[in-house]
Amino acid sequence: DAGVIQSPRHEVTEMGQEVTLRCKPISGHDYLFWYRQTMMRGLELLIYFNNNVPIDDSGMPEDRFSAKMPNASFSTLKIQPSEPRDSAVYFCASSPLGDEQFFGPGTRLTVL
Amino acid sequence: RKEVEQDPGPFNVPEGATVAFNCTYSNSASQSFFWYRQDCRKEPKLLMSVYSSGNEDGRFTAQLNRASQYISLLIRDSKLSDSATYLCVVYNFNKFYFGSGTKLNVKP
Numbered sequence: 159d160a161g162v163i164q165s166p167r168h169e170v171t172e173m174g175q176e177v178t179l180r181c182k183p184i185s186g187h188d189y190l191f192w193y194r195q196t197m198m199r200g201l202e203l204l205i206y207f208n209n210n211v212p213i214d215d216s217g218m219p220e221d222r223f224s225a226k227m228p229n230a231s232f233s234t235l236k237i238q239p240s241e242p243r244d245s246a247v248y249f250c251a252s253s254p255l256g257d258e259q260f261f262g263p264g265t266r267l268t269v270l
Numbered sequence: 271r272k273e274v275e276q277d278p279g280p281f282n283v284p285e286g287a288t289v290a291f292n293c294t295y296s297n298s299a300s301q302s303f304f305w306y307r308q309d310c311r312k313e314p315k316l317l318m319s320v321y322s323s324g325n326e327d328g329r330f331t332a333q334l335n336r337a338s339q340y341i342s343l344l345i346r347d348s349k350l351s352d353s354a355t356y357l358c359v360v361y362n363f364n365k366f367y368f369g370s371g372t373k374l375n376v377k378p
Contacts (some may be wrong), residue, residue, distance in 0.1 A: 200370040214364055249313055257302050257361065261313035
């Protein structure tokens, strides 16, 4: 199995632009998670899905962030408009049963 | 109070040493516990789950103390390749909480 796939691996954008991060979970995993990691705040869970349905989005910072999972093999995290404080590494993870999680390589986002 | 707390370290130990980390959690009803390992500029990777009876995987031993609300990770005969940040994870009521991590440096 290829593992969790994320794209792009690096993204540099200017403040105010829309950013879309993409994730393909491991086939057969019913759970998908989006995390953000910074030096100051560590690893934060933003949202997670079970069978494509959002279960907990209490970690989504504000309305500028949105996440979708249109099918079992694809999810997006969108930031519109982006701000410099959104600069972080964004990880996607998937899990077969919702407990043990397998992380993708992350997207390193820089907002100038 | 944070849901999960860890000593950030760093723990600097020589090769072959035994080292232990603890992680405390605030919710006594927490259901599941895990240790993850994260190398610099890489993604976290599951190291092991923590079972109520304790569990061992080679040089690694994880234990759960519900009375005192902490989990521990013991590494025996540490290797240079064990140098990483170790994150504890606590799951309760459909929420996952990650600790900020404990950094381990194993030196020759």
